[in-house]
Amino acid sequence: GESVGLHLPTLSVQEGDNSIINCAYSNSASDYFIWYKQESGKGPQFIIDIRSNMDKRQGQRVTVLLNKTVKHLSLQIAATQPGDSAVYFCAETHTGRRALTFGSGTRLQVQP
Amino acid sequence: DAGVIQSPRHEVTEMGQEVTLRCKPISGHDYLFWYRQTMMRGLELLIYFNNNVPIDDSGMPEDRFSAKMPNASFSTLKIQPSEPRDSAVYFCASSPVDGADTQYFGPGTRLTVL
Numbered sequence: 235g236e237s238v239g240l241h242l243p244t245l246s247v248q249e250g251d252n253s254i255i256n257c258a259y260s261n262s263a264s265d266y267f268i269w270y271k272q273e274s275g276k277g278p279q280f281i282i283d284i285r286s287n288m289d290k291r292q293g294q295r296v297t298v299l300l301n302k303t304v305k306h307l308s309l310q311i312a313a314t315q316p317g318d319s320a321v322y323f324c325a326e327t328h329t330g331r332r333a334l335t336f337g338s339g340t341r342l343q344v345q346p
Numbered sequence: 347d348a349g350v351i352q353s354p355r356h357e358v359t360e361m362g363q364e365v366t367l368r369c370k371p372i373s374g375h376d377y378l379f380w381y382r383q384t385m386m387r388g389l390e391l392l393i394y395f396n397n398n399v400p401i402d403d404s405g406m407p408e409d410r411f412s413a414k415m416p417n418a419s420f421s422t423l424k425i426q427p428s429e430p431r432d433s434a435v436y437f438c439a440s441s442p443v444d445g446a447d448t449q450y451f452g453p454g455t456r457l458t459v460l
Binding site: 279280332334336 | 439452
């Protein structure tokens with residue numbers, strides 16, 4: 235069946251360092267991927283997305299990389315700040331499905 | 347834009363009681379989703395609607411759960427009777443029909459069933 239998983243449950247980084255959060259997916263039909271950030275007591279917040287016809291997309295301080303060959307995507311956060319501390323989820327879907335399948339999440343802890 | 351609105355934010359009830367969670371999607375969004383989040387199972391899709399019509403309810407755990415969307419600006423998720431294992435955070439999300447499949451989430455309702 236479809237599944238989306240994460241390699242690391244917790245990532246601790248120093249303020250100012252770059253962070254990399256990884257995600258693996260199993261459905262080769264997946265063609266749309268989203269990264270969400272969830273702060274304590276809040277709902278998931280959209281960060282960045284990427285379609286399968288791309289392998290890289292950049293936003294403000296964030297970059298998502300997609301490797302379809304190994305079914306892997308990553309979220310890179312540049313110059314990590316304390317406000318980046320949260321749980322990060324990858325989610326995937328495919329054309330015609332609309333609903334998202336979420337990974338289990340990675341907690342990012344930024345040390346001052 | 348006010349974003350997705352959910353009420354109540356917190357609900358504590360006793361086993362056997364009926365619980366109704368409410369959601370107002372972002373105006374103009376045609377898709378509405380209900381999710382449940384627990385430590386054990388993460389974020390799970392329960393049901394989603396398109397233009398007020400349920401499209402996929404395969405994630406609804408049991409007949410005790412039901413969801414309705416009487417109009418484009420309101421949806422309810424009802425649990426009757428509630429059980430302690432229903433304790434979770436329930437999220438509503440909405441999505442526009444065009445463009446990306448990005449979903450915008452509400453703040454959630456934390457449900458505790460004693």
